[in-house]
Amino acid sequence: MGGGMLDRLRIGKLFRRTSAADAAARAVDDAEALRRFASISNEWYWEQDETLRFTSVRNWNPRAAGIEPEALIGHTLAELAAPDEALERQLEACAARQPYESFRCHLQIGDRALWLSLNGVPSYDSEGRFCGYIGTGREVSKQTAIERALRERDTRFREILDLMPVAVFVKDADSRLVFLNSECEAQWGTRSEDVRGTDASSHFPPSAVETYLASDRRAFEERRAIDYEETVWHAGHRTECIVHTYKKPIFDNAGKPRYLIGVRVDMTDKKVIERKLRASEQLLRNLAFHQAKLLEDERRRIARDVHDELGQNLLAVRIDASRLAARTAVSNERLHKAAADALHTIDETIRSVRQIINNLRPPVLDLGLSAALQWLAREFERHGTSRCTVEIGTPRADELLSEASATVMFRLAQEALTNIRKHACATEVCIRLDERDGNAWLAIEDNGIGMNVRARRTAQGGFGLVGMRERVKALGGSLQVESEPGAGMVLRAAIPIVALSETRETKVPAGG
Ligand SMILES: Nc1ncnc2c1ncn2[C@@H]1O[C@H](COP(=O)(O)OP(=O)(O)O)[C@@H](O)[C@H]1O
Ligand SMILES: [Mg+2]
Structure with a gap:
């Protein structure tokens, strides 16, 4: 004793x-x-x-x-x-x-x-x-x-905690408050001495206290640190704020609960910035989509005008020239030669006009996406040495997509083939159109030199793929690029089938 x-x-x-x-x-x-x-x-x-x-x-x-x-x-x-x-x-x-x-x-x-x-x-x-x-x-x-040394250390420790821009509180095993740092006092709008030794039920509304106590119990029961996000009232700022709360239970040597250390990080600013960033990303995407659509519409209009005006006139001139050539075939050799030359030039011009129309907007698009992809593959083969196959894996290929979405898929395939011709040195290319999980899937695969996708993400470069990704995303879809150096490349785009015609109109701001 x-x-x-x-x-x-x-x-x-x-x-x-x-x-x-x-x-x-x-x-x-x-x-x-x-x-x-x-x-x-x-x-x-x-x-x-x-x-x-x-x-x-x-x-x-x-x-x-x-x-x-x-x-x-x-x-x-x-x-x-x-x-x-x-x-x-x-x-x-x-x-x-x-x-x-x-x-x-x-x-x-x-x-x-x-x-x-x-x-x-x-x-x-x-x-x-x-x-x-x-x-x-x-x-x-x-x-x-x-x-004294312990007290000193305690004081230093509290000073450090008071300097921290996060709220720190300590409770005992019965959820009675032992300590609050300055930031916590500011967030809660109370002083340590007013709530110390209590569960703060005199300070917070009963429903809030019940929530806090329940999570304290959970931490002690699960015997591990827990964390969660919650919206709480910030007494100092007099606003609601989004906080990330961490609670770590401390046990004694015998395994009995001793303390609970709580840390609350105010995430409001971060969340607001994140939300603004997401909104501005969406706005940019919508803008890009809108511009691409304007461009598409403009191309279609020019293609139609060129076809209707220039094309028709050229045909008329060709008929006259061929008549003239026929009439002069035996009567006037020099005139006949001039008429035949004119006919030839007219044919060349008609071909150029067709090419211009195709480049602006292939009329084959009006026949549906599968026909347009086939046409694209033939054109690709015609201008190079690589083979290009098209696999249509769904009987409803032409009904899956709205016209605008089908155009985006077509432009994606077109950009992919241009890239393959420019960068890939491929001998085999395959274009596949499928329907899976409520999405229309388009994959363009080549066996060329490939690239390092991770390095590419951080590097500066062209905007072909970036632009395509934004256009696909604006339709609620996604675009993945899979590639390894030396192992070719696959582009996979998915666009939700239902969302296509219904949501696009609401997502994209009206023109003007
Ligand atoms: N099929 C491919 N094979 C190998 N590299 C490719 C392929 N497609 C694209 N790339 C690489 O990705 C880059 C980005 O392509 P893109 O965004 O279309 O820009 P650009 O074609 O204007 O360079 C290309 O510069 C090229 O290095
Ligand atoms: Mg490109």
Whole structure:
């Protein structure tokens, strides 16, 4: 049993007296008992006179500090101890003739110092007159140094936590708050001392408290750190904010819950920026889609005009020229030669016009996507040495897509084939159109030199694939590029079948 406990029993007994006379009668006995107790414990025993000057110090054991007990004799604690709050309280207790316990004082004698813990009770003579204090003492220098170091560390730690721009709180195993840092106080709109030792139910609405307690319980039950996003009221900013909350339960050596450390990171700014970024990405995509559509419409109009005006006129001129050539065949050799030359030039011009129309917008697109892809493949083969096959894996190929979407798929295939001709050195190309999981799928695969897709993402370069990806995305679809250096390339585009005609109109801003 420690000396402190015995002490307390002893002092308690000393004070359970019924009258001053009673106490006086027992005072001598008690002083003797205390002396004896001090001699068998590691405490020392002391007596003070009515002016609180030490008159006797026995069993003095803090000799290691180099202070002799004689140094105390004739002095009061007020003279020997460093003045602080504890000393003030002790002096008040003495003035009121009250006992005191575990009074800590810092004794400074010459250049020596030590920390003492003192217990004292007033003593009375046989007539019941106050004649000073008696008590025991213990050196607590080491303990005090450790406690001070811990307190210091605690203070530093709190200062660091207060500097942090995230809210930190600590709760005990019963979800009672132990600590809040400054940011947490600002977020919650409360001060630590107002909620410490409570579950903060006086501060938050009951439904919010229930949610917080439930997640505390979950962390303790699952015995692991949990984290989640929540929308909470930020008292400092007087707005709702989106926070990411982390809760880590701490267990003692026996595995029993001790503490819960909570960290709350305000994500509102990040979320707002993310939302704005997404909105502006969508806007750009819509804009790109809208521009591509305008371009497509314009090309179609020019192709139609060229076909209707220029094409028709050329045909008329050709008919006249061929008539002239026929008439002059036998009659006028020179005129016939001129007419035949004109006919030839007209035919060349008609071919050029057809080419221009095809380049603007192949009329074959009006026959459906599968026909247009076939035409594209033949054109590709005609202008190079690679083979290009087309596989149509669905009987409804031409009904899957709205006209605008079919045009996007066609332009994608066209861009892919142009890239293959420009970059790939491929000998085999395959275009495949399928229908799967509610999407129309178009894949263009080549066996050319391929490329490093990851490196490509960060590198500067053409906008062919980027533009195609945006156009596909604007239709709610996606475009993947799969390639390895030396292993060819596959472009895969998926466009949702239902979304095509219905959502496009609402997603894309109206023209103007
Ligand atoms: N089929 C392919 N095989 C190998 N590399 C390709 C292929 N398609 C595209 N690339 C590479 O990807 C790059 C980007 O293509 P693209 O965006 O169409 O831009 P551009 O054709 O204007 O260079 C090309 O410069 C090329 O290096
Ligand atoms: Mg390109």
